[in-house]
Amino acid sequence: MNVKDFDFYLPLELIAQDPLEDRSSSRLLTLDKKTGEVEHHVFTDIIDYLNPGDCLVVNDTKVIPARLIGSKIGTEAKIEVLLLKRMENDIWECLVKPGKKARPGAEISFGDGLLTGTVMDVVEEGNRLIQFSYDGIFEEILDRLGQMPLPPYITHQLQDKNRYQTVYAKHEGSAAAPTAGLHFTPELMKKIEEKGVEIAYVTLHVGLGTFRPVKVDNILDHHMHSEFFSVEEAEAEKINKAKDQGRRVIGVGTTSCRTLESAAGQDNRLRAGSGWTEIFIYPGYEFKIIDGLVTNFHLPESTLLMLISALAGRENVMEAYKMAVAEKYRFFSFGDAMFIH
Template sequence: MRTKDFDFYLPEELIAQDPLEDRSSSRLLKLDKKTGEWEHKIFKNVIEYLKPGDCLVLNNTKVIPARLIGEKEGTGAKIELLLLKRKENDIWETLVKPGKKAKPGTKISFGNGLLVGEIIEVLEDGNRHVKFTYQGIFEEILDQLGQMPLPPYITHQLKDKDRYQTVYAKYEGSAAAPTAGLHFTKELLKQIEEMGVVIANVTLHVGLGTFRPVKVDNVLEHHMHSEFYQVEKAEADKINEVKRNGGRIICVGTTSCRTIESAADENGYVMAGSGDTDIFIYPGYQFKVLDGLITNFHLPQSTLLMLVSALAGKEHILAAYEEAVKEKYRFFSFGDAMIII
């Protein structure tokens, strides 16, 4: 299986640079995973494809303002840090640009010394462990100094930080938003719940894998970065109850999908607990829990495109993407959505 098998033509102007005013007014392409047939709708019509007794699984992670721009102590050189994963209280795994200037012992000052980071270790993949020193509460300082870590293909500045958070974001820890969830409003979720759909929440803190392209020719040689996930017992029970009763498990976003598939036992039931997952889902994968997926339109040759191809088949997905390009759907984080069932 070659990475180039998952390529498609995407005009640059279809990459959405700004979120829509009304979250639920984006477009929705419904794809039948068995036949490959599609329908064009508006996102709020997603309700037409849900049934009483289904379970909608949300990822309630919250994006932290993880992008920090500071100065190297001694030279004043500009250095940018992206916080990826908290290792211990004040030690984080980070992505540093430019990396050449960030050797162990290097100190970087943010906000005129309000926060100081010291590089303590260079990892094999080039990431750095950084130890922070500060006065006060780290989260409050980060809120003051940090920027939302928008993906590299979004060049516009985000006017409202909340537009890169889902309305149900709860637990801080992500370096990127679970973007399929950005289309939901509180009103739409209430409507879905009132029609008898069970809503379950899981947590996966989205990390570096979101930004990292597949650089190997053979898909099987690609290694996913691990990300922390947690499934509470009450939420696992909700999913398993729906499964037992013959309802469908529909995930909002690839992160929710990867969480429940990581937490599933061999019988397709979700186990409560937490841990790190580096699960890589590509064609040939047999889904244990998931029946359907709500997701955005993904990058050519990306692991996310491979995941949706595992669910609906590569030919069906690439044909649907060709249709989306023809119909000028908006792509990526602030773009339009698909429901694959």
């Protein structure tokens, strides 16, 4: 399967640079995965597509302000560090720019020494292992010094950090937001529950591998970065019960989808537990848990576009994307939404 099968023309002006004032006022394109039929709505209309008894699964990860700007001790050279993956003993795997200034042994100061980091090693893709030293609580220091790590295609500075968090964000650890969830407000969540839709929570800490381009022609040669996920026993029971009773399980975002499909056994039942996943879903994949998906509009040739093509059919998805471009939908993290049903 060739990466060019997932290419489409996207005018740059359709990349949303800022979130809408009202989260739930974005547009919603609905796609029938069986017929390919497309309809145009506003996001609050999602409630009309959810049925009593449906189980809506959201990812309750919380984005940490993982972008740190520091200076190299000794030369004062500016260094940017992006926290990717927490290891043990205050060691993080990080993306560092410029890498040549961060060789093993280099020390970096952040916030006039409030936080310091020592480069321990160089690992996969040129990332660095950095051990941090500080007094106090790491998360509080990060909140003071860190910036939200917005995707590279967003060039505007975010005014309010909370606009890059879902309203149900709970467990800290993501380097990027599960953006399909950004459309939900507390009021909309309440209405959905009042309709008789069950909400289940899973956690997947989104890594920047989400935005990693596919650099190979044959997509089967692409390697996914690993991401940490967790499913609690009570949530697994909710979702399994819905499946047993023939009720729909609808994921909010590709991250919820990847969590559910990673934690499912060969018997199509969800297992509680936690671990690391490198699951890569592309056309031909047989879904074990997911029946429908709320998602944003994704990059051309991206693994996320391949995932939704596996669910709704490549031809249906590419045709829907062509329509979305023609109708000037807003794309990517702060953009509009799509519901595949």
